[in-house]
Amino acid sequence: MVSYLLLWTLAVPLIGAVFAAVCPDRLGRWVAAVAALLTFGLTLALGVGRQSGMWHELDWAWVPEFGLRLQLGVDGISFPLVVLTGLLTLLCCGYSIWHTPKPGRGNILGALLLLIEVGILGTFLAQNLVLFFIAFEVVLLPMAAVIAVWGGEGARRAALKFALYTLAGSVLLLIGVIAVVVLTGSGDMVNPPPLSRDAQLWIFALFAVAFAVKSPLWPLHTWLPDAHTEAPTVGSVILAGVLLKMGTYGLIRVGVGVTPEGFAWASPVLGVLAVAAIIIGSLVCLVQTELKRLIAYSSVGHMGFVLLGISTGTQAGLEAALIGNIAHGVLTGLLFFLAGAIKDRAHTGELSELGGLREKAPWLAGILGLAAIGSLGLPGLAGFWGEAFAVLASYSRGGPLWTTLAVVAAIGGALTAAYLLRLLRKVSHGPLAPSLSTAADTRLVEAISWSPLVLLALVLGALPGLVINLAAGAALITEAVGK
Template identity: 65%
Template sequence: MVTLAAPALGAAGAALVPARADRLGRLVATVAAALAFLASLALFHRTIPPMPTVPRSRIVPWHQVDLRWAPGLDLRFHIGVDGISYPLVVLTALLTLICCIYTLWAVPAVEVVSPGAQPRSTPPPYIAGRLLAALLLVIEVGILGVFLALDLVLFFVFFEIVLLPMYAVIAGWGGPGRRHAARKFVLYTLAGSVLLLVGVFLVVTRAGTADLVKLSAAHGAGLSSGLQLAAFVLLALAFAVKSPLWPLHTWLPDAHTEAPTVGSVILAGVLLKMGTYGLLRIAVGVLPDGARRVAPVLGVLAVAAILVGGLVCLAQTELKRLIAYSSVGHMGFVLLGIATLNATGIQAALIGNIAHGIITGLLFFLVGAIKDRAHTGEMTQLGGLRERMPRLAGLLGYAAIASLGLPGLAGFWGEAFAVVAALRHGGPLWTVLAVLAAFGGALAAAYFLRLLRRVSHGPVGPAFAGACAPLSAGEVVSWAPLVVLALAVGLVPGVVLWLAHGPVMELVAR
């Protein structure tokens, strides 16, 4: 409960701080985020028996809270954590803490438009920083709730909590096209929410319960094959919007491009994982027959996302849009792993989720730092970063090669073993999908090397003609954990995979 209560109370406290004490409000939010992170680490102390003695017929939470919520509807406030959700809970708490720390040094300006006046930035630009930090904590509550929920209706409620605060972050602190991007984000997400609600309604009314522990133990029993197929399609479409899966991805580049740096980090780092986690935990876990029947279609769409994302990245000239489209390709590997429905693929999806959150979060921080100094994201204007800011150029190169999947860094495992899982699945279709996915990995190498050549090397571009501010203490403190984790997860992937081994084997055994 502390993991959810700390950011909720911190958001209220930060928002209630007077405007004249804005930095105090951001500090309150940072302390609350730190408490939530410490509480998430404490969840590692498991209270379940050793793996061989754990019943393999249901979700076995390490810790859980099960309270009466709406007795008349047989709904309970049931939350818990296990090996599948725990890494995502810690990642969410860590990235939120990092973003709150970042706001102590850097808050984007808020444009104010008065009747008959031109848009202007508020002087000083930090007066609404406490509100930004408060919104980040509200988003954290929603995302953590999704990963912790063990009740389908509660899952839906937490899924929806994220919508309005993320809209406010993009629309309030984003770039020139922020309102259009925020509206597009809301419309796509609302469409997915309607499908999710209908899918949840179908499952709950037919199964007679919303408890995910009971539903997972039933293995689809009591749900007809036709209903499983219909419900799985509805849920898969809803989660595909959030992931996002091609061709439902078009909201993502606009949202990333216009969102402030911390908004992009949260959006790419953990918000997208709500879709892949929901697909695995609910759609596959509760509706196994529907998953088997739709898996080939998911595999084809996942590979299409990998290829389309890679090819579009090769055509991009703006940094944030390139990183945004790269997320479409990377999440395609995660979805391919889930679609294989074998242990290797699901493990690849789990570590791919974590690696993408770490690396892409770092990339958006670095791109934000470049744009803050150069006042542009156009790569044609950004040559010579290595000459002007060698440390920033070095970090950008490190994050880029981690994202393209260099062995020894976090990005390698998820993508490589998603391809292996497709090959192990067998059959002509999955072999072709594996080959095409591997080609998509090569495209990632091509567009990241192109990015480094244009931004880090060559003559100094017009954007860096003037003086460049050195890296600040806030930037170094914020980025350091992600730099370390990208290497640690790459060298020791077992820190993520061994936690999920039991639940994954149980899921595959169904």
């Protein structure tokens, strides 16, 4: 179905970013929020007319002289991520109306958030490798600016580290994209022309490293804790909630879709790296002393579960990756909102200087508890399904390697519970810390910003099929790759 909704979904936040940037501070914040609201409505509208294959498609001649086409589309794999991007951007732009780290520049922050949204949405909607690469790169400079300008004391160093790491990954992605286009004469991601097995092996290796940097996956994750620790609250929410998903989505859509033989060849290595990320990320979290840094490292482990699901090459594995991506975006986005609220009140994120939050701000402590136990994988909340399905998919794959990976990943799940319960003990329980002696409970604007994420954590925990069933057709294709 040819749909101009796809074009408007990208055009509205881009136009909104321009207007927000030229408007005065307060008005610019409202313009950004309105543009984000309209964009979120458009992302929901893309769910109308669902069918097998692509639900909506748009294919225009872009640069005919070079054979480049503007190919956009949405299906069951991309739609949940598109909606999540629209929702989190809306919540962040709305939150920024009342809370901007550096007053006087709120309109610019809103404009940058919308530019980041354009890049992320473009990545999820692109059906052409060249367009995918361009959208993938659009995110880099605006996110680096958000970290550098509105971040903490070490923000510039963290932003530079983020930029250098992602730029290095981008170079590898560009080489892979150029190789595919040169060898096949096409950048089509929906019906990619066949590549020789030898070409697929080395091209997939390039793609895998590039997407591992963006996700980030161990051992290419070291930019993430610094970026999260120094970024403003809205930057951390977008970074963890949807920007990291560009890597795992790219691995599915580009790595598996364009170079399936390369993926099948490398899947055991990916499985081992995934489990290493789960265990190492959890162990590092157990010794972390700073709130946002702990939550940042938790993403390494959670993305490990997503990669484990993908690496199995089975239907259950892809389902685990899809629901794991969405659950992580919802729960970790909520955790970073809460971490920002706690640091605003206590003026510190050091766990040794926090404690007794439930005595002074019971609602805030309660929401933190919900987000933490959801993130550790408690049955009935969104985080359970991704971890459980990933372990099950690995065990079902059979053989000594995959069975061992399933067992070790399950141990990693227990470690996840340990460090998140430690977080709750340090922050919410015990005697009231002096830093929280005057802390206010959840404010109205915070409750409005957080409530959709709380609701999604509950709904997806009870009804994971809302995400899983959307991608049934695509999951069957990936299962065929694993056989």
